[in-house]
Amino acid sequence: FQILRPSSDARRSRRHIRALRLAFLDQLRQRPRLSESRFESQIYHRISQLSHSRDEQARVWLLRWGVVLLNCSHIVWQLREWRAGSAALMGFRDHCLQDLQQIISSRGVRHSSLDRMLTELEETITALLALESNEASELAGIIWRLRCSLAQLKQAVPE
Numbered sequence: 001f002q003i004l005r006p007s008s009d010a011r012r013s014r015r016h017i018r019a020l021r022l023a024f025l026d027q028l029r030q031r032p033r034l035s036e037s038r039f040e041s042q043i044y045h046r047i048s049q050l051s052h053s054r055d056e057q058a059r060v061w062l063l064r065w066g067v068v069l070l071n072c073s074h075i076v077w078q079l080r081e082w083r084a085g086s087a088a089l090m091g092f093r094d095h096c097l098q099d100l101q102q103i104i105s106s107r108g109v110r111h112s113s114l115d116r117m118l119t120e121l122e123e124t125i126t127a128l129l130a131l132e133s134n135e136a137s138e139l140a141g142i143i144w145r146l147r148c149s150l151a152q153l154k155q156a157v158p159e
Contacts, residue, residue: 009050013058016046017065021106024069027076028101036077043070064155071149076100078142084135092124096143109156121147 043066053059103113128140
């Protein structure tokens, strides 16, 4: 027999955050295993696991990761469902979706990739707005929301 010691809240928080990152990486695949609503439920479930924790820092970091990844996930689904008549606009969209996979891993945020992606998103938004079409403006708005959500990851501890 082995004596089981309760896990610390900090370790539990890190374990939940890692699971959230893995689930988010799955959301970035072309065909994610979890639907948008199931992913959202999983995030809320993981956050609730530490809702009575005495370790406020562990609770705050889990909540922060959950909110950021949930926001990014909603925008990814919105990008995935967005359609345009122009192949060039679809190329912008596809490029954004592909680049997202480079900024996060199960171990954390890759800050150099994140910084590069944020800069590229700014340039993409500027280029789309210069096209002066409704579809381009709509896509620029979605990408702007993605950029705002991703910017929150700059606070994360590097990988």
